[in-house]
Amino acid sequence: MNKLKDILYNKNDLLVVFVILAIAALIISNRVDAIMAYPQTVLAQEKEKTDDPILSSDLTGSDDENKEADSDKKNAADASSSKSDTKTDPTSADSSAVNYSVYIESGSTGSKIAQTLVDCGLIKDKDAFFEAVSTAKAESKLKAGNFIVPKGSTPAQIVKILTN
Incomplete structure (x- = not known):
């Protein structure tokens, strides 16, 4: 009976790890666009603040x-x-x-x-x-x-x- 509990708990631990990794992957994949657009966002904000050209x-x-x-x-x-x-x-x-x-x-x-x-x-x-x-x-x-x-x-x- 104890062996069955250990196997069940170990599988549950692995399942929890995979669920956490899947959630993290989904969050990152959904935010990649925002992360990649950040330099352009900063550029647009700087252009609004000053009339100086920013490269x-x-x-x-x-x-x-x-x-x-x-x-x-x-x-x-x-x-x-x-x-x-x-x-x-x-x-x-x-x-x-x-x-x-x-x-x-x-x-x-x-x-x-x-x-x-x-x-x-x-x-x-x-x-x-x-x-x-x-x-x-x-x-x-x-x-x-x-x-x-x-x-x-x-x-x-x-x-x-x-x-x-």
Whole structure:
């Protein structure tokens, strides 16, 4: 009789384990769509909060891949802005209508932002930018994203653009 009880209890234990595994599999299979849609949900929420463009690659991939991709995108944007933005209306001889598209990566330091501006030719040296940031007390107000900066802008004007 005891052997029969042991066999019956062991089979019941196995049955309970299989039922729990089946329930877990059903829950996971029903939620896979929600799990896989999570990055797009975060992307949509971020787009609603800000007008800054957010790339889906910002939500996935390793940091090294993102840095390389962001660097390539910045270089491509700089190259395209220098090509497309230097085109002016032939009826206008005003060369001050040239704008530069500057991409500031999320998490960029002041030094990295200054170097980006130097590389684009918008400022001559980093110190002028640092002084303008300090004067405007905008050390913690600089934002990431794409910015349109007119050619010939002063460092103070650039800081105002990067903080709005």
